Amino acid sequence: xxxxxxxxxxxxxxxxxxxxxxxxxxxxxxxxxxxxxxxxxxxxxxxxxxxxxxxxxxxxxxxxxxxxxxxxxxxxxxxxxxxxxxxxxxxxxxxxxxxxxxxxxxxxxxxxxxxxxxxxxxxxxxxxxxxxxxxxxxxxxxxxxxxxxxxxxxxxxxxxxxxxxxxxxxxxxxxxxxxxxxxxxxxxxxxxxxxxxxxxxxxxxxxxxxxxxxxxxxxxxxxxxxxxxxxxxxxxxxxxxxxxxxxxxxxxxxxxxxxxxxxxxxxxxxxxxxxxxxxxxxxxxxxxxxxxxxxxxxxxxxxxxxxxxxxxxxxxxxxxxxxxxxxxxxxxxxxxxxxxxxxxxxxxxxxxxxxxxxxxxxxxxxxxxxxxxxxxxxxxxxxxxxxx
Numbered sequence: 001x002x003x004x005x006x007x008x009x010x011x012x013x014x015x016x017x018x019x020x021x022x023x024x025x026x027x028x029x030x031x032x033x034x035x036x037x038x039x040x041x042x043x044x045x046x047x048x049x050x051x052x053x054x055x056x057x058x059x060x061x062x063x064x065x066x067x068x069x070x071x072x073x074x075x076x077x078x079x080x081x082x083x084x085x086x087x088x089x090x091x092x093x094x095x096x097x098x099x100x101x102x103x104x105x106x107x108x109x110x111x112x113x114x115x116x117x118x119x120x121x122x123x124x125x126x127x128x129x130x131x132x133x134x135x136x137x138x139x140x141x142x143x144x145x146x147x148x149x150x151x152x153x154x155x156x157x158x159x160x161x162x163x164x165x166x167x168x169x170x171x172x173x174x175x176x177x178x179x180x181x182x183x184x185x186x187x188x189x190x191x192x193x194x195x196x197x198x199x200x201x202x203x204x205x206x207x208x209x210x211x212x213x214x215x216x217x218x219x220x221x222x223x224x225x226x227x228x229x230x231x232x233x234x235x236x237x238x239x240x241x242x243x244x245x246x247x248x249x250x251x252x253x254x255x256x257x258x259x260x261x262x263x264x265x266x267x268x269x270x271x272x273x274x275x276x277x278x279x280x281x282x283x284x285x286x287x288x289x290x291x292x293x294x295x296x297x298x299x300x301x302x303x304x305x306x307x308x309x310x311x312x313x314x315x316x317x318x319x320x321x322x323x324x325x326x327x328x329x330x331x332x333x334x335x336x337x338x339x340x341x342x343x344x345x346x347x348x349x350x351x352x353x354x355x356x357x358x359x360x361x362x363x364x365x366x367x368x369x370x371x372x373x374x375x376x377x378x379x380x381x382x383x384x385x386x387x388x
Contacts, residue, residue, distance in 0.1 A: 005076050012073075013080045019057065020088040028053070035092030036260065038357035040167060040215040047091045051125045054093075061099050061123050068107055068115065069123045079302070086259035097167070098122040098129040102175050104248040109233045109241050114194070118173075130168040132176035132195070132219060133242065135161060142177055142242060143186040147221065149178035149193055154228045156180070158195060158221040164364055168204045168217040171197050176221075177242050180235055192238035194230040201225060210356040212346050216364075246366070247313055257320070258298050264327060264354055265290055271351060272334035286330050293323050314371040321361040321368060328358035 005013075024032060028050050034042040054060050063078050064070025073081065093099070103122050106115050121127040138144035147160025158178055168174065174195050181189030197204070201224030206214035233241040269287055272278040278287070297319045304312035331351040332339040339355075342348055348356070362368045376382040 005080075009074075009076050009080060012077050013084060016059075016081055016084045017088070019059070020084060020090060023053065023057070024088060024090060031091040032089040033091070035094075038209070038211045038213060038215075038353045040092070041213050043091065044094065044170065048094045048125060048128075050091055051093050051095050055124050060095065060125060061103060061119075064103060064107065064119075064123075068103075068119050083259060086263075089263075094167075094170070095122065095125050095128060097131055097171075098127065101131065101245050101248055102129050105175075105232060105241065105245045108244060111229070113229065114232065118194070127172045128167070128170055130165050130171035130174045130197070130217075130219075131245075132162040132165060132174045134164045136163055142190070142239060145177050145179055145190060147176065147178045148182075149176075149180045149191065150182075151180070151228065155225045156193060156228060156230065158193065158201070158224040158226065160221050162219040162221075163216075164207075165204075165217045165219045166215055168197065168219050169206060169214075173197060174202075174219065175232070175245070177238050180231075180238075184236070187239040189236050190238035190242070191235050192232040192241040193226055194232065195221070195224060195226045199224060210359065211348060211353050258294065258301065261294055261297075261320070261324060261327070264331075264350075265294060267350065268327065268331045268334060271331070275334060275336050275338075277334035277336065283330075283334055286333070290323070290327055290330060293319075297323060314366070314374045317366055318368055318371050318375075321365075324361045325358045328355035331355050 028046075031043055031046055031050055035044075035047055051060065058071065061068075061070045062073050062081050064072070066072040071077075099122055103119060106118060110118075118127070122129070132147075133142060133145075135145060135147060137146060147158065147162065149156045149158045151157075156178075158176065160178065162174075162176070165174070174197055176193045176195045177190055178193055179189050180191040180193075184190075195202070201222050203220040203222070205218040205220070207216045207218060208214050209216060232238075268290075269278070272283060272287060277283045297316070300312075300316060300319060304316070332355050335351055339349075339352060342352065373385055377384055
């Protein structure tokens, strides 16, 4: 990517790098490295203040078109922004679901009224969002969604259950896939609804994870309500809109994820040197393999950047999820006996958190089995998998 960057791009890199240097200080200095997968509980309120500080300086929603309050950055500049943010060890942002997923979806598929209502609040980090996709009987296969929404006058009445809902306990709104056409099956009859979380008909139950934290949740809708105009796209066309959101989820911002992966790999290598594991030829080969595979993941991401992702997103998900899970296993292998013990109060090290949380990587965000089916059926044209 660097070979194609212009002088303006390099000036932009210097601008964001300088801003981070000047602002990740004082009351924000302790936030470096805070948050992220398995650690979303860390300094949540302070990280939200940091995100609002970024908003005041115009550093939220940088990829959005200028007419919607963003900076309209080019793809190269978006890459630079995420790279520099990750390299500065800046804290995980609390507004990812609104900024990177729902916002672009509303820009592409929402009504002018929906954009006017929600985009400024996302931009200013005044409203946080969660994603109501997965259900107990519909994990990665959204066509099995059973949550229902029926029209009553000027409102939709929503009933059902969602699961693995990230950060639902902090969110004010949820974008929900629900079946709005009675008797419909599979992909037909689903709608993409925007539902307020702060109402009597919504209950959030945290799920305690292996890491001891609870960023995932169950969400129960019991006659929850939302206005009739809170449908994104056409009624019954929610599956297409949902797929667009997933495409945005696996776009440019994943490059920052890979820089975080690089930092984790460096920590694993440092541990291997400290424990002597780096002298083991088998473990040394595994470390070299992890290094090469991460570079392959990065090059794939750079090659497929831009807009709503299609099957490339499925390939990317398979690549990084398997790599990251393997890195967690490698972290324990090089740690030796110290990887088997924890501190007082179940105090996990960063490498132990990496190992435990990464066990879920091949499941959440679309399981590996589903991604392989997508590639096989939609790209290679193979027969559909038999379904009951």
